[in-house]
Amino acid sequence: xxIAIFTPLAVEGEVVDTPFGLAGPLRTExxxxxxxxxxQRGGDARARVVAAxxxxxxxxxxxxxxxxxxxxxxAGTWLAPDDVIDQTxxxxxxxxxxxxxxxxxQSPPFCPETRAALVNVIGDQAAVAVAxxxxxxxxxxxxxxxxxxxxxxxxxxxxxxYLCRELEIGYTPLCYxxxxxxxxxxxxxxxxxxxxxxxxxxxxxxxxxxxxxxxxRRELGEDWHQWIASK
Amino acid sequence: xxxxxxxxxxxRAEDGALSSYGKKMIAIFGGTAAYHLNLSDxxxxxxxxxxNTDFGPASWVRLMTEAQVEVLFLSRHGAGxxxxxxxxxxxxxxxxxxxxxxxxxxxxxxxxxxxxPKLTVGDxxxxxxxxxxxxxxxxxxxxxTRSVHPxxxxxxxxxxxxxxxxLAAAPNAHPGGTYVCTEGPRLETPAEIAAFAxxxxxxxxxxxxxxxxxxxxxxxxxxxxxxxxxxxAGLSHLNPARDFGPAVGAKCLRVCLSVxxxxxxxxxx
Numbered sequence: 394x395x396i397a398i399f400t401p402l403a404v405e406g407e408v409v410d411t412p413f414g415l416a417g418p419l420r421t422e423x424x425x426x427x428x429x430x431x432x433q434r435g436g437d438a439r440a441r442v443v444a445a446x447x448x449x450x451x452x453x454x455x456x457x458x459x460x461x462x463x464x465x466x467x468a469g470t471w472l473a474p475d476d477v478i479d480q481t482x483x484x485x486x487x488x489x490x491x492x493x494x495x496x497x498x499q500s501p502p503f504c505p506e507t508r509a510a511l512v513n514v515i516g517d518q519a520a521v522a523v524a525x526x527x528x529x530x531x532x533x534x535x536x537x538x539x540x541x542x543x544x545x546x547x548x549x550x551x552x553x554x555y556l557c558r559e560l561e562i563g564y565t566p567l568c569y570x571x572x573x574x575x576x577x578x579x580x581x582x583x584x585x586x587x588x589x590x591x592x593x594x595x596x597x598x599x600x601x602x603x604x605x606x607x608x609x610r611r612e613l614g615e616d617w618h619q620w621i622a623s624k
Numbered sequence: 625x626x627x628x629x630x631x632x633x634x635x636r637a638e639d640g641a642l643s644s645y646g647k648k649m650i651a652i653f654g655g656t657a658a659y660h661l662n663l664s665d666x667x668x669x670x671x672x673x674x675x676n677t678d679f680g681p682a683s684w685v686r687l688m689t690e691a692q693v694e695v696l697f698l699s700r701h702g703a704g705x706x707x708x709x710x711x712x713x714x715x716x717x718x719x720x721x722x723x724x725x726x727x728x729x730x731x732x733x734x735x736x737x738x739x740x741p742k743l744t745v746g747d748x749x750x751x752x753x754x755x756x757x758x759x760x761x762x763x764x765x766x767x768x769t770r771s772v773h774p775x776x777x778x779x780x781x782x783x784x785x786x787x788x789x790x791l792a793a794a795p796n797a798h799p800g801g802t803y804v805c806t807e808g809p810r811l812e813t814p815a816e817i818a819a820f821a822x823x824x825x826x827x828x829x830x831x832x833x834x835x836x837x838x839x840x841x842x843x844x845x846x847x848x849x850x851x852x853x854x855x856x857a858g859l860s861h862l863n864p865a866r867d868f869g870p871a872v873g874a875k876c877l878r879v880c881l882s883v884x885x886x887x888x889x890x891x892x893x
Contacts, residue, residue: 476815482759486711487809493706495809500857502813521815541819555810 395421395428396593397445397453397562399553402582404433409444412621413437413485416444424593434527434549439485442556443621451600452507453557453564454592457547458571458580460530462523462539468578471588472568473511474522477502478543479551480534481526486552488559488621494608497558504563510595511567514588520544522566524551545570559609560617563600567592650884651696651727651844653718655831656735656853657873658699659706663687666877670694675724679716679767684725693884696725697877700732700831709809710830711760716767719838723768729786729845731883732835733876735868736803737856739817740826745865748797748879749850750790754781755825758833759807768842781836786847786883793882794849801826803850805833814858828856851876 406420419432419441430448432441445453459472466472487495512518523543525534530546538546547568557564567588569580606620613619654661663669667687675682685697698721700713708714722730738744791799804825806812812820812828820828827850839846854866 477813478815478819479759479813484760486760486807487709489709489809491708491712493701493709495709497810498857499811499813500860541822542815558810 395430395449395451396596397448397450398429398431398456398589399434399441399445399453399549400431400456400585401434401458401549402456402580402585404431406431411440411443413439413443416440419444421448424590427593427596429589429593437485438553438556439488439621442553442560442562445557445562446560446617450562452504452596453562454507454511454589455550455553455564455566456580456585457549457566457568459522459545459547459568460525460535461545461570461573462535463544464574466545466570466573468570468573468576470518470570471515472518472520472545472570473508473515474545474547474566474568475501475503475508475519476521477524477550477554478521478538478541479524480538481524481551484552485556488556489609494612495559496608497555497606499555502554503565504600506597506600507563508565510592510597511565513595514591520568522547522550522568524554559606560620561605648728648887649694649696649726650887651698651722651725651730652877652880653730653732653835654697654699654873654877655701655733656851656868656876657870658733658877659702659704660870661873661877663697666874667695667881673725675721677717677720677724679720680714682714682717682721684721687881689881689884691885695881695884696722696727698722711808713831713835715835715838719768719835719842719844722844723842727844729783729887730839731786731790731847731849731880732831733849733851733873733880734829734831735853735872736827736829736850737812737854738826738852738859739804739821739828739856740801741859741862743798743826743852744863745852745854745867747852748794749801749827749852750787750794750797750799751803751827751848751850752780752782752787752800753802754832754836755802755804755820755823756833757804757806757820761807761834763834764837764841766841768838779840781840782847783845786845789883789886790847790849790879792886794879797849801850803832803848804828806830812857817856817858827852849876849879
């Protein structure tokens with residue numbers, strides 16, 4: 394079993410080629426008997442999701458530095474969002490370009506099995522995340538997204554979460570509150586590694602969530618490589 | 625939000641557009657389950673047409689209703705199966721070919737999720753407003769430029785006479801509501817649906833953008849019949865049913881065919 398950690402932090406490792414361009418750098422390590430691949434974000438999100446799938450990822454954790462939209466969060470707090478509002482623009486929306494596939498239910502949007510491991514480690518720190526663009530956020534957006542129901546904003550979450558879903562990687566975000574109106578806290582490797590160690594240990598060895606892409610299996614076959622072949 | 629028919633939500637600039645045409649030819653854009661229907665069960669099939677446009681091909685069927693009214697029919701998502709999700713529908717080819725075939729107005733049907741808890745699975749809605757929450761779809765760039773009011777800052781997207789005709793053909797339909805169009809193909813999250821509700825949306829779908837804007841750009845009056853196939857994310861506790869089957873398409877097609885008959889009545893002449 395492999396676990397993919399999608400991270401905004403720098404990763405020293407190899408850059409791999411995919412049908413959607415370069416992915417990474419990425420590096421695979423063993424945490425006890427668990428294989429964990431850290432994949433640095435950047436480029437086309439489809440590339441890094443395919444890279445994770447090629448390494449056998451059953452679970453994907455979207456690590457992110459979050460902006461607090463609600464006043465009750467402290468910097469340096471870990472959160473496991475349970476819902477999301479996508480406010481990104483122009484990113485790839487699906488692997489199934491030109492096909493009649495991809496109508497995947499998003500209630501809930503994140504894999505309950507994968508998220509349960511996070512909750513086991515950090516507690517049930519639920520929040521509605523806004524999937525934010527990978528650019529600075531304006532004060533007006535902080536206000537608007539709060540009105541819409543968001544409690545934190547996290548760059549990198551979309552389209553990563555639903556592209557993982559399309560390829561049946563059980564995905565859940567793990568947010569580190571890095572900015573509030575009163576304080577800030579940097580996300581660093583020293584902070585990340587201990588908590589990833591605990592989460593990896595808590596993850597189930599199998600992935601039995603019913604959120605599988607049955608329509609793609611039915612129409613395109615069991616080999617996921619056929620799913621990403623352009624039409 | 626849902627509201628009774630009124631002068632608000634009426635596209636005044638487009639109101640007279642239909643009557644400015646001589647012969648009326650309604651083009652029907654079939655949505656959910658259109659690809660499952662045997663059209664000869666509903667009307668006489670005159671011919672099938674492959675129309676090549678500058679934007680690609682479009683497949684049409686020319687039909688004659690029992691009332692001897694000729695209509696055009698197109699299955700948006702393909703024939704035989706759901707071949708293209710909403711984001712990959714070739715709206716430009718559809719609009720261009722509708723113009724070429726002499727269409728003077730478009731009615732469509734769309735499967736939607738209910739956001740407003742007053743709505744439920746099986747209901748029909750004739751929306752009167754639109755929110756665009758798509759993310760990556762090319763908007764019109766003056767491809768057709770036949771709009772009767774190209775300089776408008778505010779456009780009520782749905783044509784009032786066509787909406788009235790839909791409501792006459794489906795008297796139990798809700799006479800108004802705001803449709804929010806999402807990018808897809810993924811479905812929406814519960815938090816997104818809650819946000820859309822705050823913005824004033826009643827129903828959610830993936831199809832009407834940019835189709836509505838292209839029709840406006842082409843000067844083609846447009847109205848939509850929305851069939852509620854499911855409650856939107858986070859609201860399934862109100863009614864867990866999901867109905868995407870051929871019966872939905874059959875119900876909508878019958879209403880749309882009736883519109884052609886309604887439009888032939890003197891008050892619409």
